[in-house]
């Protein structure tokens with residue numbers, strides 16, 4: 001298996017506060033690393049360091065064996081795309097979906113002008129949005145649809161690594177599932193390499209191959225998913241798992257059928 005991402009001894013300090021304390025982890029190509037931990041443990045900070053949005057105080061990051069320099073080139077910026085909790089963070093409200101997608105495609109020279117329209121339509125189809133959506137603006141869509149468009153924008157530039165930071169947490173419960181299923185489908189279809197942050201262990205169980213646990217800026221566990229859920233290594237992981245409420249078993253086999 002080929003290594004995609006390597007984080008080595010990365011630290012971030014805010015004044016005297018240590019947000020990331022000597023973090024090291026690896027992620028294999030075409031695998032999903034689920035990152036969990038309580039609020040304030042440093043998950044988003046780590047995601048932003050990897051994406052190049054924060055410069056760490058120390059450490060090294062490599063992607064596909066290429067060191068990510070402090071000032072990243074256009075090609076390096078393209079390689080890592082991020083999806084945020086709030087899709088509006090990556091969608092310009094003044095641009096139509098066609099403009100949002102074609103700008104990314106042309107800026108990173110993914111296709112030439114003659115091919116843009118076709119590619120925009122393909123991207124929308126991938127995230128289950130109708131072609132007519134190309135002429136609409138972000139505010140004309142629901143929160144779940146906006147997140148789908150943000151996913152299409154991120155995928156448009158064919159990144160080597162997709163980082164999703166709590167991508168379903170701000171959505172209505174009723175649409176969380178369909179967006180999660182979309183991630184699952186895209187992971188299979190496109191062989192994505194993903195860092196997926198969630199405080200929801202059910203979500204992490206569904207999407208991840210490996211699970212990393214953070215606490216107070218430190219990595220306290222990094223294990224294959226099955227190992228993490230069956231026999232976690234750290235006390236803190238055990239606490240997290242014990243805090244998950246168990247669903248009562250349905251009294252009739254198969255549950256409700258309507």
Ligand SMILES: Nc1ncnc2c1ncn2[C@@H]1O[C@H](COP(=O)(O)OP(=O)(O)OP(=O)(O)O)[C@@H](O)[C@H]1O
Nearest residue numbers: 014017019037038039040041042043044045046199
């Ligand atoms: N720009 C900043 N200046 C000072 N402290 C910061 C800054 N950004 C983050 N922090 C602190 O660093 C710690 C880690 O924050 P981070 O957002 O990475 O945590 P998180 O695990 O993603 O939490 P959440 O799940 O609530 O998003 C927190 O204590 C936060 O208050």
